[in-house]
Amino acid sequence: MCLVNFFFLFFFSVMNFFFFIYLLMNNKIMFLEWELISFNSLMIVFSILIDWMSCLFMMYVLLISSVVIYYSNSYMKSDLNLNRFIILVLLFVFSMILLIISPNIISILLGWDGLGLVSYCLVIYYQNIKSYNSGMLTALSNRIGDVMILMVIAWMMNYPSWNYIFYLNFMVNDYCMNMIIFFIILASMTKSAQIPFSSWLPAAMAAPTPVSALVHSSTLVTAGVYLLIRFNILLINSYMLNMLLLLSGLTMFMAGISANYEYDLKKIIALSTLSQLGLMMSILSMGFFDLAFFHLLTHAMFKALLFMCAGMIIHMMNDTQDIRYMGGVSYCIPLTSLCLNISNMALCGIPFLAGFYSKDLVLEMVSFSNFNFYIYFLYYFSTGLTVFYSIRLTIYLMINDYNLISVYNLNEEDYTMIKSMFMLLFMSIISGSFLGWLIFSYPYMIYLPFNMKMMVIYVMIIGGLLGYLISNMNIYSLNKFLHFYKLSNFLGFMWFLPNLSTYSLNFLILSYGHNLIKNIDLGWIEMYSGQGMFNILKNYSIVFYLFNNNNFKVYLFSFILWILILIFYMYM
Structure with missing residues (x-):
């Protein structure tokens, strides 16, 4: 399977190189749209942008990933789940290619989120406590960038389309575009591990070494840089x-x-x-x-x-x-x-x-x-x-x-x-x-x-x-x-950034959760719901038990009590 994937990816890398030369020499850009659903005036369209930059970057991604898979054939040969590993690497490469060729912020989110999800699966590939901790740190740090991309999608609703590439030139000074570039910069900083989001990058070394070679060269960490290169026109005027x-x-x-x-x-x-x-x-x-x-x-x-x-x-x-x-x-x-x-x-x-x-x-x-x-x-x-x-x-x-x-x-x-x-x-x-x-x-x-x-x-x-x-x-x-x-x-220790981004945040949240459980879940809510209801039902069951003993004096006393209450209400 490794050799088949190697030749497949290497062939597409060479094809991308020749296509890059063709686009560069003829100064051409290809914009393709595939209509998925059309219902009345509603159209859901999948767009692809192919220019010299995306072709060249795809050539590098495919070349490095083909070499890494060939390398993994030997490096991971003792692994029982080698095919699963290769499939995860291919999903990783596919997510990156989707991000590279997307002129649309929705499909960028798909590639962006795919990178985050598959990177988590690869970081925890060697299943131990260190890998799980590193995987959670990687996934949660990248979730911040995912939220920023979602915010960009929300702000892009001010325009007729989510194809951001149409608005870069003539919406430079627009307030909405200023907010969009602010969120894009934050998202790129999380994915490319800039301060204060740097701690996840060394932690991601828990992944197998072929994955590290792929992540640190052309896929995960370069996604943020590539996104900013695409938004470079807006970046020049940004505060x-x-x-x-x-x-x-x-x-x-x-x-x-x-x-x-x-x-x-x-x-x-x-x-x-x-x-x-x-x-x-x-x-x-x-x-x-x-x-x-x-x-x-x-x-x-x-x-x-x-x-x-x-x-x-x-x-x-x-x-x-x-x-x-x-x-x-x-x-x-x-x-x-x-x-x-x-x-x-x-x-x-x-x-x-x-x-x-x-x-x-x-x-x-x-x-x-x-x-x-x-x-x-x-x-x-x-x-x-x-x-x-x-x-x-x-x-x-x-x-x-x-x-x-x-x-x-x-x-x-x-x-x-x-x-x-x-x-x-x-x-x-x-x-x-x-x-x-x-x-x-x-x-x-x-x-x-x-x-x-x-x-x-x-x-x-x-x-x-x-x-x-x-x-x-x-x-x-x-x-x-x-x-x-x-x-x-x-x-x-990277200016205490791992401590600041893990232990400090965890301590605050976990101590707040402890206080909530102690004072609310096990405090007044417990007394008024679970424990309180239990005590009330327990006391009532004692009273009902007295009635169930068929004691004539109790029945007579309760009958006289009810008669007195009825007479009292009749003459009020």
Whole structure:
């Protein structure tokens, strides 16, 4: 089943690429409508928008998902429910494609909600307490975005149709459109895990590694960015623009710092995804939507490759994810180490890999723009932090001594995983220049002073040196240097965002529920309903029991009592 799905998805990915070239060269957009129900003047229509952007994005989603399914054929081969896993992944991909091709906010909600529901099923795939907690956090965080999309549907009822694409150009200054873009930004922030909704992204690492490769590259987390790219015309005039820029810049900064305190291999890569999402959202809030789309696609390739390499290493290390137990893997699994190092370098923006073309262009546009020093600092410091945790990860995995507790046989016998990784390795090398030629009709030439032009190289060198020095320091001196107790908790635990978004909210709601049960359900309601009725019936049953004893004195007394009451009422 895996191989059939792989060839099926790969074939459609190639077809999408040729269709993208056709639409781009002829400057065409296809808008298709399928009438589902027509009753008098009521028509329910399913709409599809196919342009160069949706075709290119679909090509990337289908290519990565085909490679991930091929990879899962080996990675999940010991799973008894492999077919169920593949069906869930296909549902996930279908939901994302529905979101990509929808010009209608109703069908966007279907794809959006499908992503949330299937992601919950995939996060709890390994059924244990940690997975259930992570799944609930993921699902409930994404429900906020679903509610925002429902609010958009309600506000779109002010217009004749839910096809939002018709109203973007000439309703820019309308009050309803301002409210709609406010809800769209909030929905995108939840799906793309910006502050204060960041805590679900590292928690979603409870899912199997092939799912993580798919989620963090081209599907779930990029849905919010893609939605904002579609609504980019409204974003330029929005009053939420500066707030989005600030929050996404802080997300980028926070994720970069937290990754340097983390020891879980998958969580480090997840936090790097969070940092890159902050970069995409912040460049979107500056108005450069084409650059955000460019970085979204280049990032998808090397991030999927990074997760697949991590899955291979976790597989080889007997399901150990702590990087302190690893080391020297380059001697045992050289091909996987090659893929990991190249994807890490692409993430850092080393010339001339895929990440370089988009990150360098983004940072030069930041230098070229007239934003303040705070935004400039956030961008360049976060870039330095990316190199910092990438070098740290490489040293812990490749250079340090082998630290696994038991002697374990490391080998690369699984060529299915290797072949799937090499497909993405090829794309991670060429996709930057390839997309640069396709997306931009003319090359961007940005003229800056020499030191500003070289600023990216400077921060990369400084970040790499710091990562090398601190990773090679003694652990005790490192604790003295970095791990001031409160500071390390604050920085290493994502600025307490997991606690704020789970324990604090849960504590308030659960304590309020406890007080309600104590004072109302078990308080006066109990006395006036359940317990009170029981006491009244119990007392009446004692009286009825006396009557049932056939005591002549009781019957005579009750007869005289009723006669007296009747006489009293007759003479009143």
